[in-house]
Amino acid sequence: MSAPVEERILLDDLVGKGWRKPPFIKRGWLRWGLILGGLVYLVVALASMDVNWTRVYEGLDRGWQFVLAFTNPDFTSRAADIKEGMIESIIMSIAATVVGIALSIPVALGAARNIAPLPVYLVCRGIVAMSRALNEIIVAILLVAIFGFGPLAGFITLSFASIGFLAKLLAEDIEDLDRSQAEAVKATGASWMQWINYGVQPQVMPRLIGLSIYRLDINFRESAILGLVGAGGIGATLNTAFDRYEFDTAAAILLLIIVIVMALEYISGIVRGWVQ
Amino acid sequence: MPQVLTGDGTKIWMLRDRKAQFTRWAAWMVGAIIFLWCWKQISDATTWFFVWDAPRIAGDIGGRAMPPRWEYIDKLWKPLWDTLNIATLGTFFALIMAVPVAFLAAKNTTPSALFIRPVALFIIVASRSINSLIWALLLVAILGPGIFAGMVAIAIRSVGFCAKLLYEAIEEIDLKQVEAITATGASRWQVMAYGIVPQILPAFAGIAVFRWDINIRESTVLGLVGAGGIGLQLKGSLDTLAWPQVSLIILVIFGTVIVSEWVSARVRGAII
Amino acid sequence: MLELRNLSKTYKTGDKALNDVTLDVPGGQVLALIGPSGAGKSTLIRCINRLVEPTGGSVVLDGTDVTRLGSSGLRRMRRRMGMIFQEYALVERLTVMENVLSGRLGYVGFWRSWARKYPQADVDEAYRLLDRVGLLAMADKRADELSGGQRQRVGIARALIQNPALLLVDEPTASLDPKTSRQIMRLICELCRERDLAAIINIHDVKLAQMFVQRVIGLTKGVVQFDGPPEGLSEDVLTRIYGEEDWKETIAKDDGGEEAA
Numbered sequence: 001m002s003a004p005v006e007e008r009i010l011l012d013d014l015v016g017k018g019w020r021k022p023p024f025i026k027r028g029w030l031r032w033g034l035i036l037g038g039l040v041y042l043v044v045a046l047a048s049m050d051v052n053w054t055r056v057y058e059g060l061d062r063g064w065q066f067v068l069a070f071t072n073p074d075f076t077s078r079a080a081d082i083k084e085g086m087i088e089s090i091i092m093s094i095a096a097t098v099v100g101i102a103l104s105i106p107v108a109l110g111a112a113r114n115i116a117p118l119p120v121y122l123v124c125r126g127i128v129a130m131s132r133a134l135n136e137i138i139v140a141i142l143l144v145a146i147f148g149f150g151p152l153a154g155f156i157t158l159s160f161a162s163i164g165f166l167a168k169l170l171a172e173d174i175e176d177l178d179r180s181q182a183e184a185v186k187a188t189g190a191s192w193m194q195w196i197n198y199g200v201q202p203q204v205m206p207r208l209i210g211l212s213i214y215r216l217d218i219n220f221r222e223s224a225i226l227g228l229v230g231a232g233g234i235g236a237t238l239n240t241a242f243d244r245y246e247f248d249t250a251a252a253i254l255l256l257i258i259v260i261v262m263a264l265e266y267i268s269g270i271v272r273g274w275v276q
Numbered sequence: 277m278p279q280v281l282t283g284d285g286t287k288i289w290m291l292r293d294r295k296a297q298f299t300r301w302a303a304w305m306v307g308a309i310i311f312l313w314c315w316k317q318i319s320d321a322t323t324w325f326f327v328w329d330a331p332r333i334a335g336d337i338g339g340r341a342m343p344p345r346w347e348y349i350d351k352l353w354k355p356l357w358d359t360l361n362i363a364t365l366g367t368f369f370a371l372i373m374a375v376p377v378a379f380l381a382a383k384n385t386t387p388s389a390l391f392i393r394p395v396a397l398f399i400i401v402a403s404r405s406i407n408s409l410i411w412a413l414l415l416v417a418i419l420g421p422g423i424f425a426g427m428v429a430i431a432i433r434s435v436g437f438c439a440k441l442l443y444e445a446i447e448e449i450d451l452k453q454v455e456a457i458t459a460t461g462a463s464r465w466q467v468m469a470y471g472i473v474p475q476i477l478p479a480f481a482g483i484a485v486f487r488w489d490i491n492i493r494e495s496t497v498l499g500l501v502g503a504g505g506i507g508l509q510l511k512g513s514l515d516t517l518a519w520p521q522v523s524l525i526i527l528v529i530f531g532t533v534i535v536s537e538w539v540s541a542r543v544r545g546a547i548i
Numbered sequence: 549m550l551e552l553r554n555l556s557k558t559y560k561t562g563d564k565a566l567n568d569v570t571l572d573v574p575g576g577q578v579l580a581l582i583g584p585s586g587a588g589k590s591t592l593i594r595c596i597n598r599l600v601e602p603t604g605g606s607v608v609l610d611g612t613d614v615t616r617l618g619s620s621g622l623r624r625m626r627r628r629m630g631m632i633f634q635e636y637a638l639v640e641r642l643t644v645m646e647n648v649l650s651g652r653l654g655y656v657g658f659w660r661s662w663a664r665k666y667p668q669a670d671v672d673e674a675y676r677l678l679d680r681v682g683l684l685a686m687a688d689k690r691a692d693e694l695s696g697g698q699r700q701r702v703g704i705a706r707a708l709i710q711n712p713a714l715l716l717v718d719e720p721t722a723s724l725d726p727k728t729s730r731q732i733m734r735l736i737c738e739l740c741r742e743r744d745l746a747a748i749i750n751i752h753d754v755k756l757a758q759m760f761v762q763r764v765i766g767l768t769k770g771v772v773q774f775d776g777p778p779e780g781l782s783e784d785v786l787t788r789i790y791g792e793e794d795w796k797e798t799i800a801k802d803d804g805g806e807e808a809a
């Protein structure tokens with residue numbers, strides 16, 4: 001690999017000269033433009049924040065009380081509400097995860113370009129996009145308006161969100177699953193259902209199980225906010241606690257949520273190890 | 277491979293032996309019972325009268341929400357700008373906080389696996405377990421309503437997420453490169469700057485963009501609890517049953533989310 | 549110059565990797581360390597600059613006991629020992645120049661190194677070394693854009709810019725093709741001669757070792773089995789080091805002919 005003569009770099013030209021790391025963005029104007037733009041944005045955005053510092057200062061005291069509340073959480077004064085809300089949250093998450101999985105499988109099959117015909121593909125991708133773009137809480141508000149208060153609205157919200165999440169990841173999985181293996185099954189003259197059953201399912205199953213438990217975890221965390229808009233779960237109790245500045249009760253609820261999430265993560269680790 | 281011996285000693289292949297098959301069935305049964313029980317609880321807590329009425333109500337709301345009140349968009353630019361700031365600044369501060377937490381949490385960089393690592397891991401779990409809307413609720417109670425509370429909520433919620441992904445990246449680095457830098461006589465901080473930072477920088481950039489995208493979604497609804505942004509307008513319109521405005525706001529949120537997803541995909545493509 | 553006294557290492561797993569190794573390396577001597585896989589060669593090299601903490605004995609470099617140094621003393625001592633690795637161990641995402649300059653980290657403060665503001669003398673030396681190993685044109689390329697042989701040259705430049713008294717070389721050629729292997733070995737040995745450096749080179753290729761070094765140490769199960777000139781490697785010596793096998797092809801004949809493929 002010899003460079004053309006006129007381009008050859010000579011040691012004598014370099015010794016005595018400084019060295020600088022070649023910049024990440026080669027074009028100077030673009031680099032400086034980005035740096036400058038970023039700084040200007042930061043200043044403008046921070047300026048538009050409009051913080052009421054006296055209010056913040058007063059709030060620090062309350063913040064400290066809240067931190068203290070964590071050392072002394074109150075599980076007892078609202079034990080009945082907490083218990084009921086927690087159970088409702090868990091129920092909603094479990095039911096929504098099950099329904100979400102069940103519905104996400106056909107949607108995922110439809111959203112995988114290598115399996116589904118174009119019209120089906122577009123419809124299923126549309127469902128996925130809708131479900132991912134609409135925040136759970138907005139869906140919950142609309143569903144509460146339609147179905148009335150209660151866990152049914154929350155359950156449907158979480159199911160809908162689970163479909164988008166699971167179907168997108170599953171569809172991507174199916175799209176880049178091992179082609180030859182799936183084709184080998186097809187070559188035996190299997191029907192479409194058999195093909196899915198023997199060629200696709202075994203490859204996607206372990207990941208589906210892993211994802212489902214992860215989604216259960218997310219659903220549980222999300223279920224904690226649905227109560228804010230009347231869609232059931234622990235959120236309502238939590239909201240009341242904050243409204244009344246009952247930080248020790250709020251701390252108790254938050255601690256419970258953290259413990260349950262930790263437990264779910266632990267379980268999902270075990271199950272994932274067990275599936276593989 | 278499970279096999280069954282028949283009477284005359286020949287082996288017959290079966291997918292699973294009887295015990296495993298029974299366990300499997302039992303697991304399915306238990307799962308089904310749990311689900312049915314959950315469903316019964318939900319159903320008991322539901323006023324089915326309203327549900328049967330739902331199609332009519334949905335049609336009614338839909339009819340009132342269409343067409344969206346387009347003029348209202350003039351009032352949405354400022355909240356949209358606030359939403360962008362909440363997400364961007366929140367991500368920015370979250371990243372600043374996530375870096376030290378990640379280094380304290382990664383097995384290969386933590387100063388003490390016995391005392392400091394569990395604390396760092398707890399910070400991560402606590403931050404991740406609690407939804408940004410709840411953080412916002414809490415911060416509105418503490419700091420008062422406004423976009424500042426929203427930004428802090430986003431930042432706190434994102435710390436755990438970013439730190440978790442980052443510390444996983446740190447744990448996966450190539451230790452040989454770190455050893456080589458150590459062998460030159462570099463100090464602890466130099467080993468970090470030369471051996472570790474270059475290796476995790478791409479992961480860091482990816483995490484930042486990924487979280488920014490998520491934060492745009494989340495900051496669109498923080499206003500529902502008073503933490504600023506376009507959610508505030510949504511709440512106002514819902515409270516006054518101004519359905520044409522609601523439908524416009526939802527459309528705007530939808531558009532914002534799609535744009536942010538597109539931007540983050542482009543940026544990620546440019547970085548990697 | 550370098551003295552190992554009863555150096556021992558027992559890993560936490562209970563593996564006794566080094567067992568009372570005693571060794572003297574005079575200044576400027578290039579020494580090959582051979583032995584079967586798992587003999588403890590890498591462990592020996594790493595115990596010298598304490599990437600692995602020895603569990604017994606001492607390492608004395610120019611009269612200083614390395615095993616007793618505190619962390620800043622150890623860092624100063626490591627500057628005197630350049631290390632070259634089998635898989636090159638370059639920081640892949642940094643440029644060639646940054647990788648070479650990282651050899652000066654022990655001499656430069658943190659902020660200077662962070663800002664990449666090295667003293668002019670270091671930069672000049674880096675250019676000279678890159679020129680010496682034939683990579684001057686690659687200075688601003690990223691390390692992961694180089695071929696294996698080129699990377700190893702960068703690794704050599706990084707070790708030399710430390711201005712060391714001793715090179716610790718762990719299987720420099722194990723990932724390279726035969727021709728490049730020879731070039732790299734030749735380069736290392738030439739540089740050692742030019743700069744009067746001592747070197748300990750772990751190597752699996754006995755013939756290659758015989759071609760270039762002045763002294764060979766055979767290590768088996770953490771114990772020195774052979775210590776002598778390369779010509780002393782007879783078939784039964786190799787059997788003692790590696791175990792029973794037909795060694796005729798492995799040993800270089802008088803004129804050091806081609807390696808068997």
Ligand SMILES: Nc1ncnc2c1ncn2[C@@H]1O[C@H](COP(=O)(O)OP(=O)(O)OP(=O)(O)O)[C@@H](O)[C@H]1O
Pocket residue numbers: 559560561563564565583584585586587588589590591592
């Ligand atoms: N980090 C470690 N933890 C536990 N045991 C180790 C470790 N590193 C090496 N060992 C053990 O120490 C012994 C010597 O290993 P070492 O890597 O020094 O051998 P080697 O001669 O360099 O082998 P190779 O030629 O394969 O590189 C081996 O038995 C190995 O299993």
Ligand SMILES: [Mg+2]
Pocket residue numbers: 589590591
């Ligand atoms: Mg080795």
